[in-house]
Amino acid sequence: MRLSAGALPGSDAVNTHIDIEAVVERNPDAIIKVGEDGAAPQWQAPGAAELAARKQRLAARPGWDHIKAVQDDHVLIMSQYVQGGAAKIIGTLYIAKFLYPEQLPDLHPEDVFRYWVEHYQHKEYQPGHTLPAFPLTGAPQ
Incomplete structure (x- = not known):
């Protein structure tokens, strides 16, 4: 997987x-x-409804109904909050779990996100930043 500059078409x-x-x-x-x-x-x-609407707009782009990821529903929608600023590492955890769930059975990005929000941002945890949603395990991270 290439994630370097130029890896995306037009970037x-x-x-x-x-x-x-x-x-x-x-x-x-x-x-x-x-x-x-x-x-x-x-x-x-x-929230789930807005993330689903974003996913629907993405899938409705011309020709995207022919893309394997769209056909297989292998699309991850994330809020900017879980991927921006200091949260970049958390966004990376979500992406890793999404792409490689079998190889990362003990990775629980939603638990890490919750800990980061509560302990470092001093905010109340809110689910609904990703679609598909990742479950909380309740285990401390």
Whole structure:
């Protein structure tokens, strides 16, 4: 998996615009979407309904119904809050668990996120920052 600059169609070290036609041509097995165009990152969770609407808008792009990831429902939608700033490591945990659940059975990103929100952000934990949702195990992280 390449995550370096230029790995995404239409991107480079400065430009993160993605050519949606090139995505169709590459036919990825998985798609990960962070945030929403024009939406500011915020602590409050967008919730399941908003994340589902974002996923639906993504899948409705021209030609995307032919992409394997969309057909197989292998799409991860994340709020900007779990992937921005100091939370980048938490977003990476969600992505790792999404892509490799069998190899990471003991990884529980929602538990890590909850701990980070409560202990470092001093905020009340809110579920609803990812679709699919990741369960809490209740185990301390």
